[in-house]
Amino acid sequence: MATELMKDIFRLEVPLPRSPLKLLNSYLIRGEERNLLIDTGFNRPECEEALMSELASLEVDFNKTDIFITHLHADHSGLLCKIKTDNNTAYAHKLDAAIINRLGDPAYWDYLVDEFVKTGLRMSSELAIETHPGWLYKPTETVDFTHVEEGDKIQVGRYTFTCIYTPGHSPGHMCLYEENEKILFAGDMILGDITPNLCIELYLEYPLTDYLESLDKVEKLDIKHIFVGHRSMLKDVYGRIEDLRKHHEARCQEALMVLEGGPLDAWEAAAKMTWDIRAKDWNAFPPSQKWFATGEAQAHLLYLWQKGKVRRKYRDDGVNYFELEDGIPIERELISAWRKEFKHQK
Numbered sequence: 001m002a003t004e005l006m007k008d009i010f011r012l013e014v015p016l017p018r019s020p021l022k023l024l025n026s027y028l029i030r031g032e033e034r035n036l037l038i039d040t041g042f043n044r045p046e047c048e049e050a051l052m053s054e055l056a057s058l059e060v061d062f063n064k065t066d067i068f069i070t071h072l073h074a075d076h077s078g079l080l081c082k083i084k085t086d087n088n089t090a091y092a093h094k095l096d097a098a099i100i101n102r103l104g105d106p107a108y109w110d111y112l113v114d115e116f117v118k119t120g121l122r123m124s125s126e127l128a129i130e131t132h133p134g135w136l137y138k139p140t141e142t143v144d145f146t147h148v149e150e151g152d153k154i155q156v157g158r159y160t161f162t163c164i165y166t167p168g169h170s171p172g173h174m175c176l177y178e179e180n181e182k183i184l185f186a187g188d189m190i191l192g193d194i195t196p197n198l199c200i201e202l203y204l205e206y207p208l209t210d211y212l213e214s215l216d217k218v219e220k221l222d223i224k225h226i227f228v229g230h231r232s233m234l235k236d237v238y239g240r241i242e243d244l245r246k247h248h249e250a251r252c253q254e255a256l257m258v259l260e261g262g263p264l265d266a267w268e269a270a271a272k273m274t275w276d277i278r279a280k281d282w283n284a285f286p287p288s289q290k291w292f293a294t295g296e297a298q299a300h301l302l303y304l305w306q307k308g309k310v311r312r313k314y315r316d317d318g319v320n321y322f323e324l325e326d327g328i329p330i331e332r333e334l335i336s337a338w339r340k341e342f343k344h345q346k
Helices: 045-057 094-100 106-117 125-130 207-219 237-261 266-272 287-306 332-342
Strands: 003-006 009-015 023-029 035-038 065-068 090-092 145-147 153-156 159-165 174-178 183-187 225-228 310-314 320-324
Touching: 003 225, 009 045, 023 045, 023 225, 035 153, 090 094, 094 145, 106 125, 106 287, 125 287, 159 183, 159 207, 207 237, 207 287, 237 266, 237 287, 237 320, 237 332, 266 287, 266 320, 287 310, 287 320
Parallel strands: 035 065, 065 090, 090 145, 183 225
Antiparallel strands: 003 009, 009 023, 023 035, 153 159, 159 174, 174 183, 310 320
């Protein structure tokens, strides 16, 4: 059932079966002449049935409803082609729009697998692709997007939204900010009880660096209401921003600690790091979660390399690996406290 959060702003809960994310928060902003739908869900029957039912309960006319895609991932963009018509507009940043329209292109996935192989990925390309939600639940058609950039305005009824460019979780991640009511639609930039994955992607060279800069940008906004992309709603946005900074600081410290035993590539490092997943050990991780964990490890190792705390080298097979610089202190108490807290997340 659609829930009205504020005047003419509705939360639509879209289940994400067999995903650790559990559900997507899609949002409908209702206007006098046109509506705006923010994000859609996986392109799979359970998601489509839930979204369409909630839109029907609000008597939404697709021809009068534009769509804003916060970022490329299939849990946000998958059902776009089910809602796009010749008479509505699909908004997205140009970088993510380009990738969304390539999610069905095998050449794109071959490129992505090649980039992951350079991190030490140890699974076949077929397994990597065929188990990836971005491949399984992608839009089935390309879409003619209207590109939005930092500062662009979108008027919907009583609300005037400003587009905020927040790369890191994806190369073209966008938030929407309404200055008068101090509302932020955050997509996956900020989540309440889980941390946004940072991974390898086309057009995204240093994910953690970009993400932390985006956190700084969002922190400067005057936010009273924040509407996030997954799970429960969030009240203390500024406290959560600080929590996310501390999380990545601890994650970086943990990455340094696992390198104490010798040089590692991202796959090897990820296998030694802490993850909030129901699996006995690294070998029991589902292939898609090994993919995401390896990408996250690589993002943190690249950040540490930028900061001069690790050395980046290459093996004869082209795989890049990392080793500790001399004399780098490691905050073990910080890591221990963070691990205890991290394992109790729900």
